[in-house]
Amino acid sequence: MRKPKIVILGAGYGGIITSKKLEKLLKSGEADVTLINKHEYHYITTQLHKTGAGTAVDRQIAMEIPDLIDPDKTTFKKASVTGVDVQKQAVHLEGGESVDYDYLLIALGFDIETFGIPGIKEHAFAIRSFRSTKAIYNQIIRQLSLYKEDKDPSRLTFVVAGGGFTGVEMLGELAEGLPKLCKKYDVPFDEVKIVAVEAAASVIPFFPKESIQYTTEVLENFNIQLHMSTKILECTPEKVVLENDIEIPTRTLIWSCGVKGNPIVQDCGLPVIKNKLPVDSFLRVQDMKNIFSIGDCSLFMKDEKNALPPTAQVALQEADVCAKNIVATIRGGSLKAFEYHHKGSVASIGTFAAVGKVGSFRLSGLFGAFMKQVIEARYLLNLGGPSLIIKQHFGFSKEPV
Numbered sequence: 001m002r003k004p005k006i007v008i009l010g011a012g013y014g015g016i017i018t019s020k021k022l023e024k025l026l027k028s029g030e031a032d033v034t035l036i037n038k039h040e041y042h043y044i045t046t047q048l049h050k051t052g053a054g055t056a057v058d059r060q061i062a063m064e065i066p067d068l069i070d071p072d073k074t075t076f077k078k079a080s081v082t083g084v085d086v087q088k089q090a091v092h093l094e095g096g097e098s099v100d101y102d103y104l105l106i107a108l109g110f111d112i113e114t115f116g117i118p119g120i121k122e123h124a125f126a127i128r129s130f131r132s133t134k135a136i137y138n139q140i141i142r143q144l145s146l147y148k149e150d151k152d153p154s155r156l157t158f159v160v161a162g163g164g165f166t167g168v169e170m171l172g173e174l175a176e177g178l179p180k181l182c183k184k185y186d187v188p189f190d191e192v193k194i195v196a197v198e199a200a201a202s203v204i205p206f207f208p209k210e211s212i213q214y215t216t217e218v219l220e221n222f223n224i225q226l227h228m229s230t231k232i233l234e235c236t237p238e239k240v241v242l243e244n245d246i247e248i249p250t251r252t253l254i255w256s257c258g259v260k261g262n263p264i265v266q267d268c269g270l271p272v273i274k275n276k277l278p279v280d281s282f283l284r285v286q287d288m289k290n291i292f293s294i295g296d297c298s299l300f301m302k303d304e305k306n307a308l309p310p311t312a313q314v315a316l317q318e319a320d321v322c323a324k325n326i327v328a329t330i331r332g333g334s335l336k337a338f339e340y341h342h343k344g345s346v347a348s349i350g351t352f353a354a355v356g357k358v359g360s361f362r363l364s365g366l367f368g369a370f371m372k373q374v375i376e377a378r379y380l381l382n383l384g385g386p387s388l389i390i391k392q393h394f395g396f397s398k399e400p401v
């Protein structure tokens with residue numbers, strides 16, 4: 001009998017963890033599993049701000065996918081997905097190749113939402129992928145080097161747009177990383193300005209006021225200029241234009257103002273709502289019995305009005321149920337309805353401070369920073385066991401390109 005073919009698109013949090021769960025759940029020879037990702041490496045998206053500020057080495061953030069999977073159970077294919085033909089049950093790849101499937105998981109993640117603001121797409125630097133945050137780091141180094149030649153102060157002004165969790169993490173990392181980079185490139189750190197711009201009245205506006213106050217104080221102690229209740233109107237290569245006639249001369253705007261589903265999902269011939277694939281309670285794409293979707297490119301309604309947020313925590317919990325449901329579908333068993341359990345969220349503000357909530361406990365300071373490390377280590381443990389944690393921290397793994 002022909003073995004069913006399971007194809008997983010995207011090796012981010014959702015995709016790679018589903019493939020690891022399938023390795024455990026499927027019997028030997030029960031199905032062929034192919035994992036397709038556009039890069040050879042998986043990256044820790046929740047730590048990308050560190051790549052941007054140069055405060056982590058590459059191997060701590062990105063790791064080779066073939067080292068993470070069992071090659072006897074999962075076939076890895078490095079390729080960019082361009083679309084899906086639902087009628088022919090085939091995935092189209094860049095270069096014209098296609099891959100057939102019987103069961104498909106679409107876990108292609110997110111893209112940056114620019115809200116149509118002029119110049120953002122062209123000139124801002126996004127915290128989107130390992131590559132895009134490497135571009136932030138290279139931009140910082142370039143500006144430090146050019147400052148030595150022309151002494152243009154705009155080169156030393158770094159603006160972060162968005163005061164949500166990701167923006168705050170980026171600000172904390174810049175505050176910690178820039179002094180070291182300035183020393184290395186012989187540029188006076190006193191001349192550096194780090195600026196935060198947020199449209200809401202405060203950073204992390206969705207958090208209790210004690211957490212907002214704590215975060216604001218930490219950022220101010222880092223000498224970060226805060227422009228709250230201020231919208232960005234335009235970005236050019238030399239400046240950022242804000243409301244109230246404020247212009248900030250800068251070469252570096254780091255954009256952290258929201259995400260949307262990967263636009264590729266629009267080319268999959270499937271129903272799409274706001275760039276995302278609506279899924280049923282079993283994580284199957286609406287009206288499909290053999291196509292699943294999880295993570296940031298999917299839309300799971302937790303009640304009539306509210307969808308689950310695009311977080312790693314959601315993608316990881318979905319991966320667990322999705323793997324079980326793919327196997328149950330192949331075996332003709334009953335599927336499990338997905339239920340999300342929010343365990344909390346913690347944002348780092350550099351290495352020694354963090355803010356957030358775990359269970360009913362509000363966290364801040366050094367203990368919060370410790371908890372953030374524990375959360376990240378738990379993910380690595382899940383992904384590759386204790387040996388991966390050792391490799392990541394003590395440097396025995398290969399550096400990805």
Ligand code: FAD
Binds near residue numbers: 015
């Ligand atoms: P992703 O992890 O984005 O994976 C998608 C994968 O698909 C990637 O490997 C990508 O290369 C691949 N891909 C994309 N397009 C194609 C294509 N055309 N062809 C082939 N492959 C493709 N969430 C939390 O819960 N807690 C946090 O503390 C937290 N912190 C964050 C900090 C930062 C800086 C950022 C940016 C995000 C943070 N998030 C956090 C959100 C979290 O990272 C995302 O929700 C999570 O990555 C979503 O997982 P995913 O599997 O859906 O997508």
